Amino acid sequence: MPGSASSPWSASLAREWARLRADRWDLAMLGWIPLALYLLTWWIFSAGLARDLPLVVRDLDHSAESRSLVRMLDQSPGLKPVLAASDAEALAQLRAGRAFGIVSIPARMGERLARGEHVTVGWAYNAQYPSHTGAMTRDVRAVVATMSAGAELQGRARRGAAGVQAMQQVEPVATRPMALFNESGSILPSLALPALWSLLHIFVTLAALTAVGRELRNATVPDWLHAADDRLGVALLAKLAIPFGVFLLQGALLVLVFGALLGWPILGSALAMMLGSVLLVTAYLALGACLVAWSGSLRSALSACAFITAPAFAFSGQGFPMLAMPGAARAWAEVLPLTHFLGLLNNTWLGGAPLRYGLGALAALALFTAGFGAAAYLRLRARVRQPDSWGGT
Template sequence: MTRSGNAIASSLRREWARLRADPWDIAMLGAIPLALYLLTWWTFSAGVARDLPLVVHDRDRTVVSRNLIRMLDASPGLNVVLVADNEAEALRLIRAREAFGLVSIPADLQESVLAGRGAKVQWAYNAQFSAHSGSMTRDVRAVVATLSAGIELQARARRGTGPGQAGVQIEPVQTRISTLFNENGSYIPSLALPVAFTLLHMFVTLAAVTAIGREFRAATVPEWLAAAHGKPAAALLGKLLIPCACFAVHALLLFVLFGVVLRWPVQGSATAMLAGTALFITACLALGAAIAVFTSSLRAALSASAFITAPAFAFAGQGFPLLSMPLSARIWAESLPLTHYLQMLNNTWTGGAPLRYNLAHLAILLAFTLGLGVAAWLRLARRMHQPATWGKQ
């Protein structure tokens, strides 16, 4: 084994001995992240939102209005929790978050339908909950459109029009809708999968921050560097190899959980996903190492790590489009490894993108790894000669 290899191995053995003496750090590399991955899966395990509560204010109380209420309640995504006597009672349920929308049926609904006049059913929803309201709005529109089409077909049939001709007359121009990549609109690939890898990103960065920050806090930098034969690069590599291996196993378990157990296999390039995930882990380790070395304080490093990683998902373009963000937010988003990894994840896992579509993302993740890793190495080499910076909390 070369001198560099011996230095890395010596640093690795020292780190393994330290980890075996600290059950909490062992748990942070194993049981705790795994439990949170499973919690994320369990949270979104239903896949599709069902039985979202709404309230109906029926001022008509006729056969037509009762049919509408029955159809609303029969819709898989909706659940009529109350037919209210007045709007005040309905709004009370919405403010109490016992319902997320209100269908208000006018008093002259059946009369207007029988007379051939237009009638309007009012749909009011709580827009504070965009996921709820979007799904419910789609289902309410579908139910009302189905009821309306059924009434019109019956009317035209009574006038002697055939069913096929009546359908064309009702909707002469039709929209043909094709859903790409996530046909049933499941939350598992669109939210659970990105959130799980966001947790991975947080724990990987935290592992690097903790491993290096403890050396500064305990003022054991000389012993750490001595174990690596005075080589800063070997000291860093030896310290980070264990979390790198642990979280690589975590990533493979996530692949098995979502791809095999939950039956959402990778549709695109498996090579891109494996290489991208490996580079993502090394980029997060390099980020944590740079934070720890530049702050030289475990407390400051933990704060900086939380500041960077905790809100990273909000900037990754999953909840709000990246292209619609202000310039400053867009710059911050592009400066985070998670943003580029989740873009590759979405394109490849469910989007079916081939390897060539992900080369830019792979190059960016590699640049994060090399850039932050070199920065941490150079800074540590300088800190070797600044003992006054050791021993900070």
């Protein structure tokens, strides 16, 4: 009923829902487009571990030992060796992108091992692909170290050392590696999951700025405010309410898929993740509204959105350590809400951290929400009284 407390809110929500239903692309940006990109991202990383990465083997020995080394490389899950007849052929495969490294087995390796001499196996790799060759280097080193230890054990055994004694002599100081948090080393929780939340934050920002920006561009501000009984706060909150609910549901879907279906449950505080998800969505809704409020132009706001959100994942510390970034890059990373959310995600989801370890990130996200929200409201309060600023692109 007109004049009731709920009337402005209900009327504003109804108007926004009608607008979304009339614009299939805005509706798609809340629905099937982000869901399709989430699915595509999961599919890209669905293997979990990189397997059968090709490398070229240049065998100059052709002995039983060199053939054994090739077999061991082939048995390593992450490697797929291919023999090359010449150095030129090996380099050509590397340059063509059909392989990422070259293992060079020196001539007379078998004879030299039998005499107890030192042998060096070459490993040249394409450092343009650090994520590929980093894993391959680890596997190649493990294979060569295993073969080296076996050859040394055989030599010591021939000299009369017992098996256990020979092993201790070969490796007097040993390392016992133990993976914590993501013991399998899968990239699904460590890379795909942060990438999916990064996609979500882009769509959240776009939804907010397009919803508000269309009112300014189409000069429909009076109708927008009239539905809310000329209450800007109600009009703004109602406009952002539908994206808020939709993207919270999408966040819950990510939790369900990774936790229940893919076997990566939240090991830490579920409350911290829930609060973090809510605050991530509110922070970027507020940022989107702030961008269009201060720019006054939907086109300019979209450009600013792309500038801020598209490279945000690169600054978040997921691919390159934040501590190793230059000061200016790290400062920029710290003013991005996504950085704080992904830190919370890493510590809580797989790290098993309790709520108290996430309070700093939650406080930062709450400050972003309040700051961007206040800036958006204050600027819009002035802009809705300036009809000459409406109608631009």
